[in-house]
Amino acid sequence: MVMNAFVLLLCEAPFCCQFVEFANVVAEKVDRLRSWQKAVFYCGMAVIPVIISLTLTTLLGNAIAFATGVLYGLSALGKKGDAISYARIQQQKQQADEEKLAETLEGEL
Numbered sequence: 001m002v003m004n005a006f007v008l009l010l011c012e013a014p015f016c017c018q019f020v021e022f023a024n025v026v027a028e029k030v031d032r033l034r035s036w037q038k039a040v041f042y043c044g045m046a047v048i049p050v051i052i053s054l055t056l057t058t059l060l061g062n063a064i065a066f067a068t069g070v071l072y073g074l075s076a077l078g079k080k081g082d083a084i085s086y087a088r089i090q091q092q093k094q095q096a097d098e099e100k101l102a103e104t105l106e107g108e109l
Contacts, residue, residue, distance in 0.1 A: 001049050001058065001061045001062065004045050004046065004049065004062065004065055005065075007045065008042070008045070008064070008065050008068065010023055010026050010027065011026065011027060011030040012068070014026070014027035034076065035072045035073070035075045035076035036072070036073065036076035038069070038072040039069045039070070039072035039073035039076055040069070041069070042065050042066070042068045042069030042072060043065075043066055043069030043070070043073070044069075045065055045069075046062040046063075046065035046066035046069060047062075047066070049061070049062055050062055
């Protein structure tokens with residue numbers, strides 16, 4: 001759990017590890033990862049100690065790393081569309097379907 005905390009601190013807040021020579025290199029590599037890759041890394045990193053020893057202490061201790069992974073996962077899903085734009089898209093599809101139906105009926109007459 002201490003190693004997980006150090007890795008999380010090193011990746012997310014490298015200014016806290018300014019006396020560690022490789023901190024900036026690690027932070028730059030992590031910044032190049034996509035959001036879903038960070039989500040898998042952080043959630044996996046948090047689940048391993050819980051699998052080894054399932055206690056309340058390990059659950060609470062790894063909650064921050066898991067929450068960070070969940071937030072990166074949510075950011076990987078993208079922004080949710082608003083209802084107005086969704087309704088507008090549905091209306092345009094419905095109008096296009098009605099126009100195709102009208103053309104088909106006119107072609108049969």
